[in-house]
Amino acid sequence: MSADSPDSRERTATAPMPVPRRFDLEIVSVEDWTQTLRRIVLRAESLRQLDYRPGQDLMLKLESGRDTVNRRYTIRRADLGRGEVEIDVVRHGSGPGARWAESARPGERLFDVVAPRGKITIDRGVDWHLFIGDETAIPAMFHMAESLPDPRKVRVLLEVGRPVEAPPPPPGLDGAVHFVHRSGGPPGADGPLLAAAAGAPLPAGRGRAYIAGEARTVLAVRDLLQGRGLTRDQMAVKAYWRRDQPNLDRGEPDSAE
Ligand SMILES: Cc1cc2nc3c(=O)[nH]c(=O)nc-3n(C[C@H](O)[C@H](O)[C@H](O)COP(=O)(O)OP(=O)(O)OC[C@H]3O[C@@H](n4cnc5c(N)ncnc54)[C@H](O)[C@@H]3O)c2cc1C
Known part of the structure; x- marks a missing residue:
């Protein structure tokens, strides 16, 4: 760097930041919040135990051809009682993150999501x-x-x-x-x-x-x-x-x- x-x-921040963990998540809903922001809600029972601070993000493992790449999206909102987090993804092109968001459908699973990330x-x-x-x-x-x-x-x-x-x-x-x-x-x-x-x-x-x-x-x-x-x-x-x-x-x- x-x-x-x-x-x-x-x-x-002065207080220690929460320790990241791995989660397997399911897509609950996908909606176009604005013309450019696609809102995706993700759920898992284990997310009820998520500890995070506003500003922190999720790191998703996404397909890119035969490989996988990481792409990060900030937690916009969380309902930890329901084990749900919401992200807003900018619709911008055809990178692995944008492609994933375009094709995301309720019921799809995401494995090995790391959360929370970010300092x-x-x-x-x-x-x-x-x-x-x-x-x-x-x-x-x-x-x-x-x-x-x-x-x-x-x-x-x-x-x-x-x-x-x-x-x-x-x-x-x-x-x-x-x-x-x-x-x-x-x-x-x-x-x-x-x-x-x-x-x-x-x-x-x-x-x-x-x-x-x-x-x-x-x-x-x-x-x-x-x-x-x-x-x-x-x-x-x-x-x-x-x-x-x-x-x-x-x-x-x-x-x-
Ligand atoms: C800590 C962190 C938090 C983030 N939080 C969010 C978030 O909450 N919501 C969100 O949408 N993004 C967020 N991002 C940005 C997102 O991770 C990147 O934009 C990422 O590059 C998108 O991946 P991609 O695979 O679609 O595009 P890439 O494969 O990275 O890039 C492909 C092409 O798209 C272009 N590109 C990438 N992003 C944009 C863009 N936004 N507008 C126009 N062109 C672009 C690149 O310049 C490149 O030419 C965050 C990034 C970090 C590091």
């Missing part, structure tokens, strides 16, 4: 929280934001392709969530999100920024916020995918430029 990779900047979750010891990401980060940002008690201390900036692709904000967060649009531009080009980050209010007190999405964009947003006075340890940065390159078999984008 390069010294400048977003992964090397992942910050851990980024809410830092509760700060005065305000700024969430920034593209549509792959909507599950993480919404789940982390809705877990905070005071919406006045939360701002969520998200990029989608067109206004019609913006999902409704979680209850109570209407005033905190702002969408920017690519207006026909390709996903993963950093323009709209950078402009949003440049204009985002950075209130007084100690804040924290959570930045996730396309690899080059997250670094550009990080650098911009650093230029505006946030320090590296005030930012949790995670690359979810890289424009024009498949993720590595382990589910992460390649950190080499």
Whole structure:
């Protein structure tokens, strides 16, 4: 991993993170939540014992030709009493993850799912929280934001392709969530999100920024916020995918430029 990779900047919460385990899951339902986000609910009896933090994800083992690859999707919501978790997958093309989501049907099984993965979750010891990401980060940002008690201390900036692709904000967060649009531009080009980050209010007190999405964009947003006075340890940065390159078999984008 390069010294400048977003992964090397992942910050851990102070409390120990839950230990990942393996699960065999069944698809309960598949629905198109928005024009670009496909919502898939997964269930297992053993998920009743899942311990996870908002912002953490599932690592799925998916077919890719004769091989299997890992692809990661953030837990959007969990109903642990029913042993269910929900993920929202961006419909974007024909990689193994996108193909799986397109063909997913209730009753199908997924084996060896690892959960929870990921080190980024809410830092509760700060005065305000700024969430920034593209549509792959909507599950993480919404789940982390809705877990905070005071919406006045939360701002969520998200990029989608067109206004019609913006999902409704979680209850109570209407005033905190702002969408920017690519207006026909390709996903993963950093323009709209950078402009949003440049204009985002950075209130007084100690804040924290959570930045996730396309690899080059997250670094550009990080650098911009650093230029505006946030320090590296005030930012949790995670690359979810890289424009024009498949993720590595382990589910992460390649950190080499
Ligand atoms: C910790 C973590 C959490 C994540 N959470 C989510 C989540 O909740 N929901 C979600 O949808 N994704 C999420 N992602 C991103 C997702 O895992 C990647 O987008 C993954 O690359 C998709 O796999 P794929 O097999 O479809 O495409 P790949 O085989 O990785 O890539 C194939 C092609 O598709 C392009 N591509 C990949 N993703 C996108 C995209 N979103 N838009 C446009 N082009 C793309 C690539 O640049 C490449 O050209 C997460 C990633 C990580 C690391």
